[in-house]
Amino acid sequence: MESKIRIAIIDNGIDSVLLKDNIENNIYVNNTGITISEKNNINKQQFQHGTICALIIRKYCPMCDLTSIRLLDCKGKGRVSNLEAALQWCQDNNIKIVNLSFGTTHFADKRKIQKIINYFANRDMILISATSNDGYVTYPASFSKVIGVDSGNSFEFNRKMLLKKGIEIECLSEHEIVLNNCNILTPRSSSYAAPYVTAKIGNIFLLQEILNKKLLLKELDKENFNINSSYELIFEPDWISKAWIADFQNKSASKYYFDVITGDYEKIKEKIDTIIVKSKIALNGLDLKGKNIVYLGEKNLSTSNIDGYVWTKKNRIEQIEEIGKNRYVIDIPLILFKIHNEIDEYEWLNKLNINFGKDNYNAYVASFHEESILYGLEYIPREVLVKGANEILYNFLGSQIYYLKSDVIVISIGNEFYTDESFIQWDMLINIEKYKGKVNVCIVCGEYEEYNLQYDSIDSTIIYDVYRNIIKGFSEGKNV
Numbered sequence: 001m002e003s004k005i006r007i008a009i010i011d012n013g014i015d016s017v018l019l020k021d022n023i024e025n026n027i028y029v030n031n032t033g034i035t036i037s038e039k040n041n042i043n044k045q046q047f048q049h050g051t052i053c054a055l056i057i058r059k060y061c062p063m064c065d066l067t068s069i070r071l072l073d074c075k076g077k078g079r080v081s082n083l084e085a086a087l088q089w090c091q092d093n094n095i096k097i098v099n100l101s102f103g104t105t106h107f108a109d110k111r112k113i114q115k116i117i118n119y120f121a122n123r124d125m126i127l128i129s130a131t132s133n134d135g136y137v138t139y140p141a142s143f144s145k146v147i148g149v150d151s152g153n154s155f156e157f158n159r160k161m162l163l164k165k166g167i168e169i170e171c172l173s174e175h176e177i178v179l180n181n182c183n184i185l186t187p188r189s190s191s192y193a194a195p196y197v198t199a200k201i202g203n204i205f206l207l208q209e210i211l212n213k214k215l216l217l218k219e220l221d222k223e224n225f226n227i228n229s230s231y232e233l234i235f236e237p238d239w240i241s242k243a244w245i246a247d248f249q250n251k252s253a254s255k256y257y258f259d260v261i262t263g264d265y266e267k268i269k270e271k272i273d274t275i276i277v278k279s280k281i282a283l284n285g286l287d288l289k290g291k292n293i294v295y296l297g298e299k300n301l302s303t304s305n306i307d308g309y310v311w312t313k314k315n316r317i318e319q320i321e322e323i324g325k326n327r328y329v330i331d332i333p334l335i336l337f338k339i340h341n342e343i344d345e346y347e348w349l350n351k352l353n354i355n356f357g358k359d360n361y362n363a364y365v366a367s368f369h370e371e372s373i374l375y376g377l378e379y380i381p382r383e384v385l386v387k388g389a390n391e392i393l394y395n396f397l398g399s400q401i402y403y404l405k406s407d408v409i410v411i412s413i414g415n416e417f418y419t420d421e422s423f424i425q426w427d428m429l430i431n432i433e434k435y436k437g438k439v440n441v442c443i444v445c446g447e448y449e450e451y452n453l454q455y456d457s458i459d460s461t462i463i464y465d466v467y468r469n470i471i472k473g474f475s476e477g478k479n480v
Contacts, residue, residue, distance in 0.1 A: 328398025
């Protein structure tokens, strides 16, 4: 049992005078990403966001030592790259609980933040983060390894809303605190709900240090929080930093979004956080303690002996069927790709995604193949269509693009899975195949005539040329 628990608040700084208490450390991350000790107290005229978070934590967890790490300026802006330096300081100084009452909804920041978060979360750091107040998917709050918090009230609990945003907890954010010698009530805001959860976690750690997120959420469930009951179902395996792949190899020119460690499992198991398999037989005889599992196979997988995260296609099917019950509208362009087996599907999809991103288009890029999740792409299980649930899939996609603020949908339906592209209303259909040593690309844009392109081989220049024709087709509204 700890006498005091150490908690870091990464925000715009804490005014120890207004806190009416000392803080253990006062750290500032400068523009070059260097953490330095901040000697001067922050300007009292600035927005006291970090100080309010500290007051909330101190109110509900008085037996804590607070560290302030100033990452944000007086306008609440900060550099994504500086987050790594802030969390590294926490790790170096053995601080296990970190409150992040900020985030971003911009797609361009996702991968950078994900890599940083996964590195530290996989090293036993508990990260509590607020979701966006405007209701969109927020990073890092929506990542699987983060305890995401939304503001709510005790009279209404919207579990499906949390499910759509990838958030686990909804709780009250209105707290009575004393600021500038005045009693105030904090407004409804996720950034003031997160420190309340942080305080409760601090109290749990005073009794027992629980570094497993699933077990920690079970303890928080006893505190009468509104907790998403689906938190044990991981819908996206977005947590991986270093993985060992048991029974297959990457055949694409594209790299996985994480690092792959090779070698004998017994020799490298301390270096990895995740095991990836296609056959559950490949798990037999392995020490799975503390390991997460990504299972790409067809048969059911028993998870009773796995204490980490587990992803299976069944998780994704349940997510689609649950969210797809509500009606949504797709009001952005939808492009279907029929990519034949001899073409590197993941290389095409990733390069297209990059090209869209460079032009500041947020593309929702999905495949019918399970392995797509390892490249950071979206996955649509073909079983959803086998069930004839076209409306459910349509509603699910409509929900996804709304909460992710997507600009375009790209779906590779796979030539071997689904030959009838009428399962969903598309705006552009692109067929890619090899024939007699040539790469043929056929583009059909809406009701207009098809346009055929032919190339001698495939490289990034060819993929960009197809991308350019996609943009041209939509911008001109006529034959590409």
